[in-house]
Amino acid sequence: MPILSPWRSDFPALAALAADSQTYLDSAATSQKPQAMLDALLGYYRAGAANVHRAQHLPGERATRAFEEARGKIARWLNAASHDEIIFTRGATEALNLLAYGLEEHFHAGDEIVISALEHHANLLPWQQLAQRRDLALIVLPVTTSGQVDLVAAKHLIGPRTRLLAVSQLSNVLGTWQPLSELLALANTHGAITVVDGAQGVVHGRHDMQQLGCDFYVCSSHKLYGPDGVGVLYGRAATLQRVLPWQFGGEMLLQTDYYTAKFRPAPLGFEAGTPAVSAVIALGATLDYLASLDGAAVLAHEAALHAELLAGLGARPGVRVLGAPQTALASFVVEDVHSADLAHLLTEQGIAVRAGHHCAMPLLRGLGLPGAIRVSLGLYNDSGDLQRFFAALDHALEILG
Amino acid sequence: MSALPAAAEQALETFSQPISWEQRARLLMAWGEQLEPLTDDERSEPNRVDGCESLVWLVGHFSEGHWQFRASGDARLIRGLLALLLVRVNGLPADELSTLDLAAWFSQLGLARHLSPSRTNGLQAVLTRMRELTLNAPR
CATH class of the missing domain: 3.90.1150.10 (Aspartate Aminotransferase, domain 1)
Incomplete structure (x- = not known):
């Protein structure tokens, strides 16, 4: 049949x-888009574009409301505890770079960052470069022949010096789900920050952030039948407070003079400049569509x-x-x-x-x-x-x- | 501009005919078989062209005002593309080579797609390397 x-x-x-x-x-590279998403994209522009979080006028208010509603839809899709735990980036790659720069202060020479041997370059290079900047050890967890992170080895390699664990949820090459609950538990034992690359995993099934229990989860819209140019960084509220802003500009600040500034908390403190308003709204429409299935x-x-x-x-x-x-x-x-x-x-x-x-x-x-x-x-x-x-x-x- | 080298004439005649993609692929592989092999020493890291999905090596010699290239690769279809490149460029005077429109050449052969920016087969990278070699050579 x-x-x-x-x-x-x-x-x-x-x-x-x-x-x-x-x-x-080739949907693991990028996906095709549902009509509902195309309609939302065109609908937003046709009804009148406006910048978000800035203007008091009606189009601005409308765009801001739709934009923030999309944030809420993503929070619900991932079952985040709050929509303030959802940060928009330009993609999953940028989300991982945000973490590698925003968390840099917490790393000191000799600390260890643990990744796995099957990571996409996006979840390898930001950590590799952070390790070089801060003189850290990058530990690479081996993978079994079937394509899962080797848990026996992981038990030895994740230890008291581990400051951060960053692993894929679903391998983009091998199509294998990784043993996240075991790995996250190991990292938690040693108080390490945990990052899950959900770029592939988010597309298949629903994933509950509160149940998964990682500190950060990263995914991109374009693989999830949404528009490109948008990534999502989920950050657990408590850990998110430890991340420093990494890009500076409009709307991420509370007040500034010429010489100093005070920044907004998450999520807006991490969304400097004009975000991809249309794409975020269209991602929201994609999630409505997916939720209807x-x-x-x-x-x-x-x-x-x-x-x-x-x-x-x-x-x-x-x-x-x-x-x-x-x-x-x-x-x-x-x-x-x-x-x-x-x-x-x-x-x-x-x-x-x-x-x-x-x-x-x-x-x-x-x-x-x-x-x-x-x-x-x-x-x-x-x-x-x-x-x-x-x-x-x-x-x-x-x-x- | 001098006339096409004889082997290039032959390539043009063969590939510019209306042929199916399958015939074209078979022809490419047959042309690839005729590439003069490189020695182990020539298949070296400095001669390897980066940016290819497969391994490709390019060697160029300049003497008496003319360029002579040799190339090889570990995949069969790229070897065919290399052969079609070499028949067009080998023996040309340096000034003629520097103005030669190789994109047009592959286009004439019905192989323009292999030079598109999204292709990672390496033909574009080979052309870039060839340009670097010829620019850096003494005139």
């Missing part, structure tokens, strides 16, 4: 891409399609899947075939997948691979997409054979 997506028609780009003979299987049905659809992807890859001799993917994506290589050649021929056939190192160079290098092909799924994908992918894969391998 082919799996159909009842939500496919909610995303106009899917029909446009099909008309262009493109099969989109049967969440269990979405998860079941994604799981069934993912199983079909893994079965298809598994049925092909010479194909080696990296790790043991659990959700939404799979990366693979083919014996004696260069993934660059395969990517070339898949592209020729209108298959939009990702090839290369997936912004996780050290992980791929550790696996001894120059690159891999990644297929990733969104809630709008269906069996037809996978069938076209597999037909193209077989054809490519025949040409390269």
